[in-house]
Amino acid sequence: MNEMKNILITGASRGIGLLTAKTLAAKGHYVLASMRNVNTQNAGVAAELTQWASANNHNLEVVELDVTDEDSVNRAIQTLEARVTIDVVINNAGIMPCGITEAFTPEQMAACFDVNVVGVGRVCRAVLPHMRHRKNGLIIHVSSNSGRLAMPFFGLYCSSKWALEALAESMHYELSPFGIESILVEPGGHETDLIDNPPSPKDLECISSYGEIAEAPDNLKQAFRDMFAQKDSSTDAQNVADKIASLVCMSAPRPIRSSVGHDMGIDEINRLSRPVQANFIDAFMPLANVPYNTDNRLFVKATIQFKPEFAEQGINAIKQIMPQTLQEAGCQLFTLMKDNDDQKKVHLFEIFDNQDALDHHYEQDYTKAVFAQYEQWLSTPIEVSKMHAASPLTSEQL
Amino acid sequence: MNEMKNILITGASRGIGLLTAKTLAAKGHYVLASMRNVNTQNAGVAAELTQWASANNHNLEVVELDVTDEDSVNRAIQTLEARVTIDVVINNAGIMPCGITEAFTPEQMAACFDVNVVGVGRVCRAVLPHMRHRKNGLIIHVSSNSGRLAMPFFGLYCSSKWALEALAESMHYELSPFGIESILVEPGGHETDLIDNPPSPKDLECISSYGEIAEAPDNLKQAFRDMFAQKDSSTDAQNVADKIASLVCMSAPRPIRSSVGHDMGIDEINRLSRPVQANFIDAFMPLANVPYNTDNRLFVKATIQFKPEFAEQGINAIKQIMPQTLQEAGCQLFTLMKDNDDQKKVHLFEIFDNQDALDHHYEQDYTKAVFAQYEQWLSTPIEVSKMHAASPLTSEQL
DSSP, X not given: OOOOOEEEESSTTSHHXXXXXXXXXXXTOEEEEEESOTTTTTHHHHHHHHHHHHHTTOOEEEEEOOTTOHHHHHXXXXXXXXXXXXXXXXXXXXXXXXXOGGGSOHHHHHHHHIIIIIHHHHHHHHHHHHHHHHTOEEEEEEOOGGGTSXXXXXXXXXXXXXXXXXXXXXXXXXXXXXXXXXXXXXXXXXXXXXXXSOOOOSOHHHHHTTGXXXXXXXXXXXXXXXXXXXXXXXXXXXXXXXXXHHHHHSOSSOOSEEEEXXXXXXXXXXXXXXXHHHHHHHHHHHHHOSSOOOOOOEEEEEEEEBOGGGHHHHHHHHHHHHHHHHHHTTEEEEEEEEOSSOTTXXXXXXXXXXXXXXXHHHHSHHHHHHHHHHHTTBSSOOEEEEEETTSOOOTTTO | OOOOOEEEESSTTSHXXXXXXHHXXXXXXXXXXXXXXXXXXXXXXXXXXXXXXXXXXXXXEEEEOOTTOHHHHHHHHHHHHTTXXXXXXXXXXXXXXXXXXXXXXXXXXXXHHIIIIIHXXXXXXXXXXXXXXXXXXXXXXXXXXXXXXXXXXXXXXXHHHHHHHHHHHHHHHHHGGGTEEEEEEEEOSOSSGGGTSXXXXXXXXXXXXXGGXXXXXXXXXHHHHHHHHTTOGGGOTHHHHHHHHHHHXXXXXXXXXXXXXXXXXXXXXXXXXXXXXXXXXXXXXXXXXXXXXXXXXEEEEEEEEBOGGGHHHHHHXXXXXXXXXXXXXXXXXXXXXXXXXXXXXXXXXXXXXXXXXXXXXXXXXXXXXXXXXXXXXXXXXXXXXXXXXXXXXXXXXX
């Protein structure tokens, strides 16, 4: 779980990228902190980061890489791969245009997609041949809750993040036969300098023709700054770095989407649309007629051993409560079996759509309350074993 | 409802664009059927379309417009607006790349976004100042069910359509104060020549390194062709043209999203994510602090007059059945009041998120079954009156 990995991150000069680079290095990973303009605009931060790593004995090197320049991307990654195996890529570099959507020029629109989407394509195209050859790799795309919601006055940003979401998820399926995961992190608003000077639309005539409404983007930016000024822990950008670090450590299969901070409802969108997307993939992939296993389902067996005096009560409670809570969690099958030899022991068999659904189930307050209640009834802790649907099932296991 | 409108459509040289242009012209609208290369590559189809319109006495003119060329877009729209009021724009021009996502070059990715997303931006930027000035207008964006699902081997296409969805929906909110609607049509697979020769990835070395999996895109294309060969009515592209025509005729507020054909689950995604998005807008827009009314909710009052012998039975049935069916429809409030003067009459008060939710409710088989059952109990048909939340409510109305 906690092995050292070689991790390339883009846009590491500031904000979430910088925090994530430092967080991963502090956890013992080998961090390739890439940024553009290492020798000019970002020379200061590059030197600072290198000194910080050296002073703290962390493995981190600063790498020149501009995601908008194919040569720069290829040069950086081929040079690195000649001496380092890149295990993980974090596509973090991005810009956040803010303003009336109509007032962004076509050049500004193209520039936004160039950084936020095509830039991801350039990095993936450079690193994936190596990862596919090794049949191992993890790509974490830094999206946003703007990748799941349509936000007025952030229309261009949302458009590029929705594009990133679809690209990352489509690649998730295409790369799974190679043992590579392409997953998304979706931060809500976090305190970084992203909000201070976002690209604004250049068509001033268009802006002024919106009258009073043209004040909306500045008002929204101020509202975010006011929110950040409250120093609420949920807007601390370190949370995003920590979430990314936890995804790096996690064993596969990782959730396709992980939100951080104020989710603004996207957890619900993710949860509600997941089974629809899963059903689509189940129907679509057989048409592709290639060797492919779409099955991310997890079989879970939980064995519960009650204290003698609580056995009847406990088993009845499970019968009453579990079917509904599991159904709400998107659990596909539920079987409760009494143990053949021990009348105080029961086995639960559950199938979850994926790790994400399982995690979601265990994160629910309701589930936690049920578990807390059970605790006093049990003679030993609940034993949970899980396996992938793709794994061969043996009679010992089920 | 059925007034003649001046309608500009892009990509009218073939497929859905051509069918839609003809369908709208046949319904009596003035159609500006735009396409690129009117004098070269598309000279044949342009002449044919003009002759067809003339022979059938329809109002249709072919217009040169290349969505990837800002000058071409501006020239076409300014020339038209000098003599015609463009009431409706149908952003239809688009390409559908198909292949391994990694194997598309950055240039190919950029070209896809240039047509499918930035092209829409160019057209909107040219026409919206006129529409905003008139405080009237309708923009229909032709998306896809690929705009709501992640489809392996259509990753780049999905990415561009997700981008279009976010752009269109963000503009929907930004333009609503001007009385302009920006809405989406989401066709499933329909029989057009789009599937015959879609842009394929140019990185052949990458493709070959995918081994057997590289056959997936061709297999998928063949599966679509096989599906179309069955001539099932649900894949008839005329359905898309008819849906667009019906949206043109519909009075505002129109649904933000309308699927056509095999929805592959996107109706469910649209329905499930709609209230989350609506709640987000309710929370977000006040932060913008500009004069703005996001409220698309509809107040519905239904008055039901029972025959004397069925009054008690009917009212009990409503009490039992309606709360659940309305809740399932996303109805926010439900009040049942007996009429003060007539014990055989009841009034139902309902609030729907928007016209879409209301339509969805009435389209359900379950709702239809309930209505059919009521019919025999009623002395007069159910009276339904609706109004927007934005309208002032008077005591007469509620």
